[in-house]
Amino acid sequence: xxxxxxxxxxxxxxxxxxxxxxxxxxxxxxxxxxxxxxxxxxxxxxxxxxxxxxxxxxxxxxxxxxxxxxxxxxxxxxxxxxxxxxxxxxxxxxxxxxxxxxxxxxxxxxxxxxxxxxxxxxxxxxxxxxxxxxxxxxxxxxxxxxxxxxxxxxxxxxxxxxxxxxxxxxxxxxxxxxxxxxxxxxxxxxxxxxxxxxxxxxxxxxxxxxxxxxxxxxxxxxxxxxxxxxxxxxxxxxxxxxxxxxxxxxxxxxxxxxxxxxxxxxxxxxxxxxxxxxxxxxxxxxxxxxxxxxxxxxxxxxxxxxxxxxxxxxxxxxxxxxxxxxxxxxxxxxxxxxxxxxxxxxxxxxxxxxxxxxxxxxxxxxxxxxxxxxxxxxxxxxxxxxxxxxxxxxxxxxxxxxxxxxxxxxxxxxxxxxxxxxxxxxxxxxxxxxxxxxxxxxxxxxxxxxxxxxxxxxxxxxxxxxxxxxxxxxxxxxxxxxxxxxxxxxxxxxxxxxxxxxxxxxxxxxxxxxxxxxxxxxxxxxxxxxxxxxxxxxxxxxxxxxxxxxxxxxxxxxxxxxxxxxxxxxxxxxxxxxxxxxxxxxxxxxxxxxxxxxxxxxxxxxxxxxxxxxxxxxxxxxxxxxxxxxxxxxxxxxxxxxxxxxxxxxxxxxxxxxxxxxx
Numbered sequence: 001x002x003x004x005x006x007x008x009x010x011x012x013x014x015x016x017x018x019x020x021x022x023x024x025x026x027x028x029x030x031x032x033x034x035x036x037x038x039x040x041x042x043x044x045x046x047x048x049x050x051x052x053x054x055x056x057x058x059x060x061x062x063x064x065x066x067x068x069x070x071x072x073x074x075x076x077x078x079x080x081x082x083x084x085x086x087x088x089x090x091x092x093x094x095x096x097x098x099x100x101x102x103x104x105x106x107x108x109x110x111x112x113x114x115x116x117x118x119x120x121x122x123x124x125x126x127x128x129x130x131x132x133x134x135x136x137x138x139x140x141x142x143x144x145x146x147x148x149x150x151x152x153x154x155x156x157x158x159x160x161x162x163x164x165x166x167x168x169x170x171x172x173x174x175x176x177x178x179x180x181x182x183x184x185x186x187x188x189x190x191x192x193x194x195x196x197x198x199x200x201x202x203x204x205x206x207x208x209x210x211x212x213x214x215x216x217x218x219x220x221x222x223x224x225x226x227x228x229x230x231x232x233x234x235x236x237x238x239x240x241x242x243x244x245x246x247x248x249x250x251x252x253x254x255x256x257x258x259x260x261x262x263x264x265x266x267x268x269x270x271x272x273x274x275x276x277x278x279x280x281x282x283x284x285x286x287x288x289x290x291x292x293x294x295x296x297x298x299x300x301x302x303x304x305x306x307x308x309x310x311x312x313x314x315x316x317x318x319x320x321x322x323x324x325x326x327x328x329x330x331x332x333x334x335x336x337x338x339x340x341x342x343x344x345x346x347x348x349x350x351x352x353x354x355x356x357x358x359x360x361x362x363x364x365x366x367x368x369x370x371x372x373x374x375x376x377x378x379x380x381x382x383x384x385x386x387x388x389x390x391x392x393x394x395x396x397x398x399x400x401x402x403x404x405x406x407x408x409x410x411x412x413x414x415x416x417x418x419x420x421x422x423x424x425x426x427x428x429x430x431x432x433x434x435x436x437x438x439x440x441x442x443x444x445x446x447x448x449x450x451x452x453x454x455x456x457x458x459x460x461x462x463x464x465x466x467x468x469x470x471x472x473x474x475x476x477x478x479x480x481x482x483x484x485x486x487x488x489x490x491x492x493x494x495x496x497x498x499x500x501x502x503x504x505x506x507x508x509x510x511x512x513x514x515x516x517x518x519x520x521x522x523x524x525x526x527x528x529x530x531x532x533x534x535x536x537x538x539x540x541x542x543x544x545x546x547x548x549x550x551x552x553x554x555x556x557x558x559x560x561x562x563x564x565x566x567x568x569x570x571x572x573x574x575x576x577x578x579x580x581x582x583x584x585x586x587x588x589x590x591x592x593x594x595x596x597x598x599x600x601x602x603x604x605x606x607x608x609x610x611x612x613x614x615x616x617x618x619x620x621x622x623x624x625x626x627x628x629x630x631x632x633x634x635x636x637x638x639x640x641x642x643x644x645x646x647x648x649x650x651x652x653x654x655x656x657x658x659x660x661x662x663x
Contacts, residue, residue, distance in 0.1 A: 054265065056258055057151045057181060061230050064159060065143060068093065071354065076163065085145045085231060087117040092139075092146035092247035095164040098466075101139040103160050105153050108170075109282070109426055110144025114483040115476065117142040119430040119468055122169075124437030127464040132441070132452040147232040149175040150262035155264055161273040167449060168270050169440060171280035171400075173386065174426050176255050178234045181226035181243070185656030242492045244612075245342075245374040247295050256381050263389040276449060278440065279386050281403050282426070284377035286365040287353075287418035289425040290489055292374035294343035308337055312344070319351060323546070327351045342371040358415045365416050376491060377425055396447055398439045407435060424484050424496070430468060478507030485517050494521045512542035523551060531555045546576035553585055565589055580610040596627035614640075618657050625661050633661055 006069025065086060066076040077090045095101055099438045104110050104122040126140035143156060150172045157168060235244040263279075270277040315330035327574075331348035334341055347363030370379040383401065390397040404417045412421055421432050428436065444450040455459070472480075482504040489497035498521035501514040508514070519534030535552035538545050553568035566589055572582035587602035603620035607613055617640050625633035640654050 011553055012360055033276070054151055054262065056225060056261075057228055058225050058227050059155065060227055062155075062159075063230060065156060066091075066159075066163065069258050074201050082231075085147070087111060087120075087142045089117070089141050089143070090142055095139070096137050101164055102167045102169060103138045103139065103141050103143050103157075103163075103165050104169045104171075105157060105160075106144045106280075107148045107153075107175045108144065108426065109174065110142065110148045110171050112142070112144070113146060113427055114423065114480040114487070115430065115472065119433060119472065120144070121171075121433040121437040121440065123435045124468060125169075125440055126277060127467060128437055128441050128456070128460070129450065129510075131460045131464065132445075132454045132456055133450055136451075144171075145232075145387050147175050147178055147234055148172075149178060150259050150266075152232070154262045154265045154269065161269055161275070165270075165273060165275040166417060167276045167281065167444070168266070169278045170266060171261070171282055173282040173382040174284070174376060175380070176382065176603055177245075177375045178236070179228060179232065180235055181228070183251045187306050222399070236490055236492070242293050242374055245293050247298055252375075255383065259382055260385045260389070267389060267393045267395065276396065277393075278398065278443060279390045280398045280436070280440070280583065281383050281386050281400050281402075282378040283370065283400040283417065283428075284426045285418055285422035285424065286362070286369060286416035287349075287414070288422070289377070290493075291342035291368050291372035292376055292425075292493065293372065294341055295373045296341060297338045300338065304337060308334060308341070311337070312341075315344070315347065319347060324351050325539060330356065340371040342368045342373065345371060353415055362416045374491070388639045396443050397450075398436070398438075398443050400436060403436065403439050405434070407432075423480075424488060424500075425491075427484070429473070434465065434468065436449065474507055478504050480512075481507060482511060482514050485514060489517050489520060494524045497521065510537075512538050512545055512548075515541065516545065516548050519548070519551060523555065528555050528558050532559070544575050546572045546579055546582070549575070550579065550582045550585060553582075553589075557585075557589060562589060562593070577611055580606040580613055580616070584613070584616050584619075587616075587623075591619070591623055591626075596623055599623045600627065614643075614653065617643075618653060621657060622660065637661060 063082065064079060065082055066089070067079045069075045069077040069090070072238050073093055073409035075090055076093050078088050091101070092099075102125070104120075104125075110120065110122065112118070112123065117123050120142060122140050122142040122144070126138070127138075129138040129140065130168055143160060145152065145156070149155070153170065153172050160168075170624065179585040216221070236242070267277060296308050300308070311330060315327055315334060318324075318330050321326035327350060328351045331344045333349060334344040335348070338344070345364050346368035349361040349368060353361035355561070362580045366380060369375075369377050370381070372379075387397070387399075389395070401417075404421055407413075407421070408415075408417060411420075422428055438456065441452075441456065443449065445452050481500050484496045485504060487497075488494075488500065497517050501517040501521075503512045505511055505518075515534050515538040519531050519538060522528075522531035532552065532555045534553060537550050538548040539552065542548070549572035550569040556562075556568065558563035566586065569582050569586040571590065572579055573586070576582070583606035584604045587599045587606065588601065590596075590598035600620065600623050603616050603623060606616040607620060610616070617636065621633050621636035621640065622637055624630075637654075637657060
């Protein structure tokens with residue numbers, strides 16, 4: 001008892017350090033050591049590794065966007081070799097005393113596609129600032145890159161940080177799924193706070209030292225980092241096109257996590273150079289743009305998918321007949337079995353809109369965009385991420401979708417934003433660019449970044465609007481329509497592309513590219529005579545249009561004119577010897593004629609030219625087998641079997657080939 005009493009009294013006399021204070025001491029010690037380490041590495045000449053500030057993407061080289069020009073390099077201009085993706089811009093290398101410089105970043109919306117900088121929100125903002133704040137010299141530089149996703153925008157922001165920016169305006173989110181890349185599974189489940197810390201750590205000198213130790217000081221590729229070309233390599237540019245897109249919730253999670261990481265990287269980059277950041281939440285055409293691709297849930301059994309196909313057919317039939325109540329019930333049946341089937345969501349939205357249920361239609365169209373298997377419009381999760389980052393950092397923000405909803409209410413437009421505000425799926429009309437520019441100017445004034453000495457009156461709006469309107473001639477309008485048609489055709493939306501191509505021809509007159517798009521639309525709907533007329537017209541206008549030769553060969557082959565088909569395949573290859581499509585088609589013609597030697601030669605060349613071309617490899621194995629070279633067919637099959645990353649439909653194709661070859 002006494003011993004316990006003594007122990008108790010001793011314990012009572014001791015004043016232990018509280019847990020929170022011990023934790024604080026530990027954190028301070030760690031912070032001190034990290035600062036000391038970073039300082040030592042700085043003095044030791046260890047540089048940060050800019051390319052690895054993004055832990056998941058690197059690029060095969062860098063080329064500056066803006067290069068020196070004029071006497072003594074007085075100006076910075078857009079590098080000529082990058083004007084395929086960027087507007088031609090010019091500004092002083094040394095920012096004038098008292099001048100203010102804004103860089104606008106993002107994808108093709110920022111660029112001003114299908115027009116250019118002059119009708120983009122950047123061009124409007126430049127003109128508006130000149131009117132409302134004439135005392136200051138505002139430079140608004142359009143650095144929007146066509147098809148640029150957030151990871152490319154962030155890399156570009158690093159370069160622009162050395163050019164004295166005052167404000168970065170960023171509109172990004174539509175292009176996150178354009179390029180092929182994959183993520184570690186861990187990334188898809190990390191909270192945003194951890195991703196922010198990862199971004200911060202990757203920009204430290206300590207990270208650079210560890211990277212050198214593990215991977216050397218050269219340009220070796222770090223494990224798990226996707227190495228992308230210097231400029232955009234869109235999946236839709238490859239022969240597989242839309243086939244590259246499948247329902248993959250894990251990949252979507254990874255892309256969203258990477259997007260959030262890049263938003264935080266951009267916040268840090270802006271702060272590091274003392275620049276302000278204004279986010280524009282991306283908006284898109286919900287009402288008049290169907291999903292680019294719909295697909296059934298791969299987890300469904302074959303019998304369930306067959307049942308879904310029947311339900312979809314019944315729903316389409318009822319809708320086409322104008323029986324909207326029945327169509328609504330049929331589309332609801334589809335969604336009961338597959339709630340994320342995007343076509344059903346989109347079409348049910350239209351049915352409900354026609355029945356007067358606008359709120360429900362709006363929600364369905366939003367879900368259709370979010371479940372699009374080929375997401376070329378920023379899903380709502382990406383919009384929410386921008387809101388979150390702006391709120392957490394205190395950055396300026398313009399909510400573009402909300403702006404358009406209010407505009408639609410003012411003008412009594414029906415339901416969600418549609419064709420009256422957008423030229424296609426994401427590109428606003430020039431007028432809407434102007435409305436967005438006014439909202440951006442309003443945010444800059446509200447937050448004190450712009451001291452407007454003149455109010456934005458109707459006379460100023462009319463003056464700027466008239467100046468912007470003169471930037472477009474009828475020919476430029478026609479070219480813009482043709483460019484939009486090309487984008488939609490590229491993305492697989494052939495009927496919409498054909499509509500715009502017809503408008504382009506009405507404005508431009510005879511035009512080879514527009515005629516080609518109309519031919520492609522006819523070919524897709526198997527109207528061979530119309531396709532023949534349009535491809536023939538294309539070649540009358542441009543005899544060196546290789547793709548038109550190939551497609552006209554396909555049409556003539558369908559119509560039984562093998563000699564004509566071969567003539568056009570040969571013409572395509574004389575113009576473009578590396579045309580995998582023309583080689584594939586000519587090989588098929590040779591196979592049908594029993595010329596296995598010629599078919600094998602062309603299939604081998606086509607497969608060598610296009611690593612994504614499964615069909616050429618399948619047909620090569622079949623042709624080798626038919627020619628009697630069973631050993632060669634077996635080797636070709638084994639190469640197919642070992643191809644990495646085959647999709648479910650491709651694996652089914654390979655299994656079918658094995659049965660055909662008796663393997």
